[in-house]
Amino acid sequence: MNLLQALFFPPEQPGGVSSMIPYLQERFRSSRWEMELFWLPKRIRGKGSDEIVFETFDWTPYGESPVVQKYIQTYRDYLWWTKLRLNKRYDLIHAHHPIAGLAMKKVFPDVPLVQTVHSSYERELILNGKIAENGLEHQFLTKIYRELEYVSDRLMTVSQSFADYMSHYTNDPSRIQIIPNGFDEKRFKPVAHENAVPQLVTVTRLVPAKGLDILFKACAELKKRGHEYVLHIIGDGPFRAELENLAISLGIYNETIFYGYTLHPEEFMPFFDIFVLPSRAEAFGSVFAEAALSCLALVGTDVGGIPEQIEDGVNGLLVKPDDVDALADALEKVITDPAYRYELSRSAWDKAKNLYSLTRIANELKKTYLQLQTDRKG
Incomplete structure (x- = not known):
């Protein structure tokens, strides 16, 4: 199976994703699996110009917010970079950031998408005093969860607590799968x-x-x-x-x-x-x-x-x-x-x-990937 792990930050960026994904390649190294990592370099800013349309809501009423504008432009940049750099076929894409998943589904609409949500951008912005609770930015960012549910073949997160949080913003919370981060x-x-x-x-x-x-x-x-x-x-x-x-x-x-x-x-x-x-x-x-x-x-x-x-x-x-x-x-x-x-x-x-051993988590991911492949064939 030819896999793409779609990150947002480069692998050396601190955080849970970088603690796991780069080390997964060793666990997947075999004749059966091929894994590639992809991310948006920090130098890529202001390049994209695609019209952005979401399937589950209209983002334009929130567009007066600079935070929303930045999010949309980053989405455009990720789309631009993806189209420029990726031109091979993948059997499955696993995205680890909402923008990564949304962009991948636009560029590869027929490839199964696994989307893991690792954290709450809106909660961090609220706690850091950057946006107001229930303001335009908060409303926009929480609507992204429903969009991810719509475009993903499998929606995942890293804890029961966060699955409960996401359930308020999705149509079918029972679809949310929990696989915690793993560590080598x-x-x-x-x-x-x-x-x-x-x-x-x-x-x-x-x-x-x-x-x-x-x-x-x-x-x-x-x-x-x-x-x-x-x-x-x-x-x-x-x-x-x-x-x-x-x-x-x-x-x-x-x-x-x-x-x-x-x-x-x-x-x-x-x-x-x-x-x-x-x-x-x-x-x-x-x-x-x-x-x-x-x-x-x-x-x-x-x-x-x-x-x-x-x-x-x-x-x-x-x-x-x-x-x-x-x-x-x-x-x-x-x-x-x-x-x-x-x-x-x-x-x-x-x-x-x-x-939380990486071996255990890698095995859980392999089961998920193979099940999705089986479901598609069935």
Whole structure:
């Protein structure tokens, strides 16, 4: 079977898709399977000029919004690049971004399309203060889910939580299939180590939706309680300067290290002790699985797909979002009790290895692809 994996961002872009798709090629390498990756280069902007028509709604009433205009132009650019670069036949296309899936169906209308929705662009924009809830942009972006349902042969997402979210915007929620992201176990090598001072780490884009302001305030509370720690921030984004100023104002700048963007954080993640990310929204939260495979203790929020990975008190700790005191209390538990921390990290490692191994997820995808091929022939 000749497969095309259609991404939006290039494979080196941080995020759950890039943690999985490039490594799938090895799992599919055989005489039976051929897999190609495709994405829109960052330099391709403002090239497309196709008229955009959706099958399930009229987008033009939302066109006065700059956010919607940018989305439509990006769709045009993806169409332009696809037509320019792809001229071979595929047996199946698996898209990992709405724009990628919509463009592929326009260019290859007779090829079966599997569409995975990995996250909610509209929720991130709302939480980051870029658009208003129920505004033009929110209405437009949620209508895209129905369009994806219409054009896809199989609509998928990465967690039950996000499937429930999408169900409000689709006609037949029972069609939504759940396959979580998978991770190449060989990339994650837990390392036996002892740190005299507990090392906290987070790996994320620095935007308000990730709740790092809450983390900083919780760390200030830990310092007030007399606990030693170091907080490592891996990632970059528009919120960085504000976070650096917040660390200074809270008196925790000396305990906080900003690394910026790092391509392969899993290479040194095993040397830390505790992974913490108090997100305000997550469709799945791939970085929790990556931290679990690195054998770190997990502390997260009870939102989105995170509680599907973390059972509170069993393989990590969960707190409500935006609760500084609860987050400080959870971190205090794992900072002050190394034995408990180790117990949580081992349980997290066991679960992640069993449920999120790339081999297991690749096998699930193969079943889906072959079933679609069978259905088409039948």
